[in-house]
Amino acid sequence: MLIDGHMHLENGPLTKDYVMEFVNAAYKQGFDRIQILDHTHRFKEFEGTYQGVKDACDKQEQWLANKEMKFKDTLDDYVKLIKEVKSCDLPIEVLFGLEVCYVPEYKEEIKKILEPYHFDFLVGAIHSIDGLLYDMSWSKEILWDKYDTNKIYQRYYELIFDLVESDLFTQLAHPDTIKMFGYYPTYDLTPTYQKLAQLLVEHHVKGECNTGCYYRYHHPDKGLSKELLQIFREYGVDIITASDAHKPSDVGTCIKDVYDACYR
DSSP: OOEEEEEEOTTSOSOHHHHHHHHHHHHHTTOSEEEEEOBGGGBGGGGGGGHHHHHHOHHHHHHHTOTTTSSOBOHHHHHHHHHHHHTSOOSSEEEEEEEEEOOGGGHHHHHHHHTTOOOSEEEEEOOEETTEESSSTTHIIIIITTSOHHHHHHHHHHHHHHHHHTTOOSEEOOTTGGGTTSOOOSSOOHHHHHHHHHHHHHTTOEEEEEOHHHHHHOOSOSSSOHHHHHHHHHHTOOEEEEOOBSSGGGTTTTHHHHHHHHHO
16 A cells, blocks of 8 residues: 655645645645645644744744744634535545644643544654754754754653653654755664664554655655665564655655565
């Protein structure tokens, strides 16, 4: 089964017509299933969970203040769209979920927000190191060139472990996207990867082989690093291929290139 397990509506409206652009793009490429989601920073209910990111840096506060992109819709708007799309005769299987920007301090608030809703899947993601976003144009200035890379990696995976152990999520977003700008620790990541694999299996959480770092940020790995992928395979982690598409034209990008390594 050919799956694209991670794609975003965030650059467009919550409309059936826009969703169908993603569906049709996947269908033309022979995909059997797609998983559509959006970052929680789209939805008004989650604004409070980003307070730490706002407080950590003026640039981040300004980025989150853009109400044309951030905290502009409600989860009820999204659920209404999901019901409308699922009532249609679709050419492939289409699932809907959220990518939750996980911060341990807001764990209970996140749980409370999600409780009334049932989504097909929930993706947990770490995007910040104690409030500092690691994947933005200003991240080198505020994080990578300011703090020790070893400590950044150690904290990143501490947060990942907490995310998995929270039992809030069915899927872990881009497990090693911390590598995106080419910064690497001096210590051996093998024990860290082994612990992550073990936790994913124990908590029944899928691990993404996400190609977004490759085509969006020009990292040489097309998905998971060879080391992490090998460990996931050895431990029997349930791997799901994902493009992290933010527009219909990116749906399925490079997934066929990594498919055999992930599933066979």
